[in-house]
Amino acid sequence: MSVFTTLSIEEVRQWLGPFNVGELHTLRGIAAGITNTNYFVETSQARFVLTVFEKNDFDELPYFVHLMAHLSKHDILCPTPIADAQGVALRRIHGKPALMVSCLKGRDVSAPNLAQIEAVATTLAHMHVAGMQFHEQSHNQRGQGWRVMTAQQVLPKLLPTQQHLLQEELEFQHGLDLSALPHGVIHGDLFRDNVLFDGDALGGFIDFYYACHDVLAYDVAIAVNEWCVDTAGTFVDEKLAVFMNAYQAVRPFTADEKAYWPALLRRAALRFWLSRLYDFHYPVAGELTHAKDPAHFERVLLNRKALV
Ligand SMILES: Nc1ncnc2c1ncn2[C@@H]1O[C@H](COP(=O)(O)OP(=O)(O)OP(=O)(O)O)[C@@H](O)[C@H]1O
Numbered sequence: 206m207s208v209f210t211t212l213s214i215e216e217v218r219q220w221l222g223p224f225n226v227g228e229l230h231t232l233r234g235i236a237a238g239i240t241n242t243n244y245f246v247e248t249s250q251a252r253f254v255l256t257v258f259e260k261n262d263f264d265e266l267p268y269f270v271h272l273m274a275h276l277s278k279h280d281i282l283c284p285t286p287i288a289d290a291q292g293v294a295l296r297r298i299h300g301k302p303a304l305m306v307s308c309l310k311g312r313d314v315s316a317p318n319l320a321q322i323e324a325v326a327t328t329l330a331h332m333h334v335a336g337m338q339f340h341e342q343s344h345n346q347r348g349q350g351w352r353v354m355t356a357q358q359v360l361p362k363l364l365p366t367q368q369h370l371l372q373e374e375l376e377f378q379h380g381l382d383l384s385a386l387p388h389g390v391i392h393g394d395l396f397r398d399n400v401l402f403d404g405d406a407l408g409g410f411i412d413f414y415y416a417c418h419d420v421l422a423y424d425v426a427i428a429v430n431e432w433c434v435d436t437a438g439t440f441v442d443e444k445l446a447v448f449m450n451a452y453q454a455v456r457p458f459t460a461d462e463k464a465y466w467p468a469l470l471r472r473a474a475l476r477f478w479l480s481r482l483y484d485f486h487y488p489v490a491g492e493l494t495h496a497k498d499p500a501h502f503e504r505v506l507l508n509r510k511a512l513v
C-alpha cells in the first residue's frame with residue numbers, strides 16, 4: 206500500500222476550496238505506485254486523482270504540470286491538471302506539493318495484445334509530434350552524468366563480466382554524437398504500468414515525472430524494449446513490427462534515426478539496467494520497493510548488443 210501521506214476528508218475538502226470541482230464525496234487511497242501518494246477523489250462533478258509528491262521539490266514540478274496541460278490540449282490521452290481560476294494547479298497539502306488531475310479510464314495490462322501495442326505506438330508518435338510545440342525544456346535526469354555516477358556506485362557490486370559489460374557500454378554511449386537526431390519531449394518511462402487501457406482502447410499515459418527534452422527515437426527504444434519482448438527480453442518480431450509501423454505511420458524515422466537505432470536500443474537497456482541495479486544494491490531503508498529485476502535488463506542489453 207503506497208499511501209505515505211494520510212489525508213483526512215476534511216483536509217482534502219479544504220484543499221479543493223479554490224478549485225471549481227463540486228462537492229467532495231469520497232476519498233480513496235491508491236495502492237499501486239511506489240514513489241508518490243495517490244488518492245482517487247470523487248466529487249459531485251467527476252472523479253480525479255490527487256497526487257502528493259513525496260520526493261520532488263515544488264520548483265521541479267511546473268514543467269510536468271505544463272507539459273500534461275499542453276499534451277491534453279493537443280488531444281494526447283494523459284491526465285489533465287486541474288487549475289483554479291488563477292491558473293494555479295500545484296498547491297501544498299500536509300506541507301508537500303500536491304496536484305489533482307483528471308482520472309483516466311482503464312487499468313494497466315501486463316500482457317498487452319497487438320491492438321494495445323499499436324495504440325501505444327500511435328499515441329507515442331502523436332505525443333512526440335505535439336511535444337514539438339512545447340517550448341519549456343527540462344534536461345534528462347537519467348542522462349550521461351547520471352549514467353556515470355550510478356555506474357561508479359554499482360560497479361563494485363558486480364561480477365567481473367558484468368563490470369566489463371557496463372564499462373564497455375558506458376564508453377560506447379559516451380562516444381555517440383546524437384545531435385543530428387530529432388529532439389523533443391520524451392516520456393522517458395513508458396512501461397506497461399504507466400499506460401492504462403479500457404479494453405483495447407487506450408485510456409492514456411500516466412506518470413510523466415521522467416519526461417524531459419531528449420532524442421525522440423530514444424523514447425521509442427525505451428518503449429519497444431518493454432512492449433515488444435518475451436520474458437527473456439528478446440524481441441517478438443510481430444510485436445516489434447506492429448509497434449514500429451504504427452509509430453512511423455505518424456512520424457517516420459529520419460535516416461539518422463535509423464542509423465543510430467541499434468545504439469539507442471542499447472542506451473535504453475543500459476538506462477534501466479543501471480537504475481534497477483542501483484535500487485537493488487542501495488535499497489532505501491523502510492521504503493516499499495516492488496522488486497524490479499536488474500537481470501532482465503542485463504539480458505536485454507546483451508541481446509541488443511548482439512543485434513549490431
Ligand atoms: N490520472 C490517472 N487516472 C487513473 N488512474 C491513475 C491516474 N494516475 C494514477 N493512477 C493510478 O494510480 C496508480 C499509481 O500511479 P503512479 O504509477 O503514477 O504512482 P507513483 O507512485 O506516482 O509512480 P511510480 O509507481 O511509477 O513510482 C496507477 O497504477 C493507476 O492505477
Ligand SMILES: N[C@@H](CCO)C(=O)O
Binds near residue numbers: 394396477480481497
Ligand atoms: N519503469 C522503471 C521503474 C520506474 O522508473 C523500471 O521498470 O525499472
